Amino acid sequence: MSEDISDEISVRIDEKCSDLSDAWRRQSIFKFHSKLRCENEMAYEPQVVSIGPYHRGKPKLKKMEEHKVRYLNMLLLRRKESSxxxxxxxxxxxxxxxKSSYADEINLSDGDFVEMLCLDGCFVIEFLRKLCQPKLYSENDPIFQMSWLISATKRDLILFENQLPFVVLQKLFDMTKLRGEExxxxxLAxxxxxxxxxxxxxxQSSHSTIPAGYKAVHLLDLMHKNFTASFSNTFRDLKHEPTKTLLQKPVIELVHIGTKFKRAIISESLLHITFKNGVVKIPPLFVDDHTESIFRNxxxxxxxxxxPFETRRYVTDYISFMDLLIDSPSDVEKLRNSDIIRHGLGNDKAVSVMFNKLSSGVSNEVPFCYDEIFVEMEKYYRCRILRAYLMQKYFHTPWSIISPLAAIVMKLKLWG
Structure with missing residues (x-):
């Protein structure tokens, strides 16, 4: 190959690499791969409103397009603006x-894309405001005439594929700020x-747990940050390679043998599960029709x-832990009787199926958030087994705990 041709190819490749690397760093809104979608595709699909380009134009969502225009028109009228x-x-x-925020192809002209940003962005801002200030919506607003439609709209605004870049929402919010709106x-979100x-x-009242001035990339990012913030503060920054997670060991015996479960009375985060003296304390979870969709997103x-290997996956690990606890409807019943789980799904089987399927297609990378719980469990049961052994061998005292724990003695020896 001649030097001229080599130079030409090198220049082409360098230009392509330069273009790709800059775009890749900014991408924050994706379409999910098939492994995630196959278990419950509808969990990722908007029910009533499309936000952004990925679901735009779908027949079942077209009815809301007219409401977007109405919301913008009401905004203009309130601000006494004619255009x-x-x-x-x-x-x-x-x-x-x-555009650079979207990882997948956008099949819209520049004009249609700008129109979408304007209509969708104003709709999101006005909807959030109306939720706070009922005086802003009219009695004829169909969204606020039906509670299920309010709930469905809120749910759609959190979906990963149904997002606008936060910078768009922030700009429109600032431009349309209400008098006295501090x-x-x-x-607000x-x-x-x-x-x-x-x-x-x-x-239940909601409040922000994230640092003031946090710059979200979109609404789901904001909600994830707020959902995990207080729990994430319990971990130190990872400055070294994490240890191998105990999830790869047969810990299911530790979870189920002799362990008691109680509702955590005071907890700032659903994710903050603790273990002490044979008791796992878990914050209460209310499961409804939207829970699976929100967890999946x-x-x-x-x-x-x-x-991977750098950032903790707080929600993923929480679901993995709960999946260890829940194998059947009877496990849900136990947690429900402990007031840890409440639900409105009709039966405990629906809840157990939900947890058993939530981790499908998901990669579990280290560091695992609940490693320390399993370490403490192992220490606790080692001490109980040793105490039982000593009492039997040296004090000849009947010790009823030996029987249920004998099955895991060999495992514990192997772990040592």
Whole structure:
């Protein structure tokens, strides 16, 4: 191969690498791979409203397109503005930055893309405001005439594939700020959407747990950060290679033999599970029709946004831990009787099936968030076995705990 041809090819490849690397760093909104979708595709699909380009134009979502225009028109009327021109111009300026957030192909012209940013973005902002201030919506607003539609819309705004870049929402929020509206967009979204997050009970108040000024990439990122913030603060920064997770050992015996489960009375996070003196304390979880969808999107977000061996996957690990506890409806019943789980799914089997399938197609990478719990369990049961052995051998005292624990003595010796 001649030197001229080599130089030409090298230049072409270098240009391609330069273009790709810059785009890759900014991508934050993806379409899920088939392994995640196969268990429950509808968990990732919007039910009533499309936000962003991935689900735009689907027949079942077209009815809401008219409401988007109505919301923008109501916004203009409230602000005594006769045209949306300044909002269109603002979105046009953000067009390239917004496009770079999407990892998959966008089949929209530049004009259609800008129109989508304007209509979808104003709809999201106005919907969140209306949730806070009922005086902003009219009696004829069909979304606020039916509670299920409010709930379905809130759920759709959290879906990973159904996102706008947060910079778009922030710009429109700032441009349309209400007189006397002191709340920032982070707080507004968290207050109005957190009620759908796992661990929230009907009527429970929501508040932000993330640092002030946190720059989210989209609404799901914001909700994930708020959901995991207080739990993540319990971990030190990883400065070394993590240890091999105990999940790869036969820990199921440790979880089920002699372990008691109690509801954690005080806990800032659903994820904060603890073990002490043979008792696992678990914060209460309320399961409803949206729980599986929210969990699946949080897990998928972690699969796409986390760096293996560097970033903890808090929600993924929580589901893996709960899957260890729940094998059948009877396990759900035990947790329900301990007031750890409440649900509105009709029967315990539906809850057990949900947990057993949530981890399908998900990679479990180290570090595992609950390694320390299994370490403490192992220490606890080693001490109990040793005590029982000594009492029998040296004090000839009947010790009833020997029988149920004898089955795991050999395993514990092997682990040592």
């Amino acid at each position: 949306a021109k300044k909002y269109v111009e603002a979105m046009a300026e953000l067009q390239e930055e917004a 709340e920032n967009l982070n707080d 968290i207050r109005r959407l957190s009620s759908l997050m796992p661990g929230s009970y009907p009527g 949080l897990i998928a977000y972690e699969q796409y946004m986390s760096k």
